[in-house]
Amino acid sequence: MLRRYLRLLGIQLKASGLLAVQYRADFFTEGLTSLFWTFTALAPLFVVYGERPVVEGWSFGEALLVVGWFTLLQGILEGAINPSLTGVVEHIRKGTLDFVLLKPADAQFLVSTQRFLPWRAFNVLTGLGLFVYAFSLIGRGPSLTGLLSSVLLLGTSTLLLYSLWILTVSAAFFVVRVDNLTYLFTSIFDFARWPSSVFQGVAKGALTLVFTYVIPLALMTTFPAEAMLGRLPLHALAGAVVGSIVFAWLARRVWLYSIGHYTSASS
Structure with a gap:
């Protein structure tokens, strides 16, 4: 069973890659655009740490690690999660989700892997570059234990991001439009570029609790x-x-x- 789904995933990745390279100019343009937005996202960090050495x-170097994780996960979100699951909303609106449900495979897997945007991998590479630059500023590298823990947390962060997006998209089965919800989710995710402790002084730390337990942004980047x-x-890792x-x-x-509450086009 696992082998079958891995083969299906490989087919979907290959199809998305071939579609992307059909228009090579667009491929590289989108990649450069992604890099540009990544560097503009660093501007607030430079402004804040231009006034004080520690927040x-x-x-600054330690906070840059958080931005690196934010950039890496943003690449995963926009390149692997968002394109596929946004298409689910259109299927639901048009009543064409029937074609997915009738296929001999898990519907959630199929809708989650129907489309990828390979150029968003530039964000992943940029995130790795930020890690290198951050540790050069700190003056030391990560320990082996730290690296292994961060790799494990990359898996948990991706799973959290995907799960939150599934919860958001599921609302499309009950409401006509979820565009505002997706925009709200994206806007909230922007807070993940900052260390969670920055919000301790806001409403007596209420935002820290929200971003750790309700919408676990701290678990993804901090x-x-x-x-x-x-x-x-x-205990925090566990x-x-x-x-x-x-x-x-x-x-x-x-x-x-x-x-179970989906109304198809034929209903």
């Missing part, structure tokens, strides 16, 4: 950065793993419930 216990720095407690599994389970339950 809520984070130096925790991996702390792991690379070697200062993430073991909590991130358990939390991502719980969110994935919840997203799956909501998806199955939503599918």
Whole structure:
């Protein structure tokens, strides 16, 4: 079963890659545009740290690690998650999700892998570049334990991001338009570019609680950065793993419930 789904994933990746290289100029233009937006996103960081060397216990180099994780996950979101799941909304509006549901494979897998944007991989490479630059500013590299923990957290962060997006898209089964919800999700995700401790002074730390337990942005960017720095407690690492599994389970339950309320074009 696993081998079958890996083969299907390979076919989808190949199809998306061939579609992207049909228009080579667009491929490189979009890649350069992604790089441009990444560097403009660093501007607020330069402004804040131009006034003070440390903000809520984070130096410029350490905060740059958080931005690196944000950039990397943004590449995964816009390149692998958003394109496919946005297409689900159109299927639901037109009643053409029937064609997906009738195929002999899991519907959630099929809609989650129907389209990829390879040029968004530039964001992933930029994120890795930011890691290198950040550690050069810090003056040391990550430990082996920190690297292994951050790799594990990359998996949990991607799973959390995907689960949150599934929860958002599932709303399309009950409302006519979810554009505002997707824009709201994207806007909220922008907060992940900052270390979670920055929000401790806002509403007595209420935002820190929200971004850790309700919308776990801290688990996606701040925790991996702390792991690379070697200062993430073991219980926090375990909590991130358990939390991502719980969110994935919840997203799956909501998806199955939503599918049960789908009204097809033939109904």
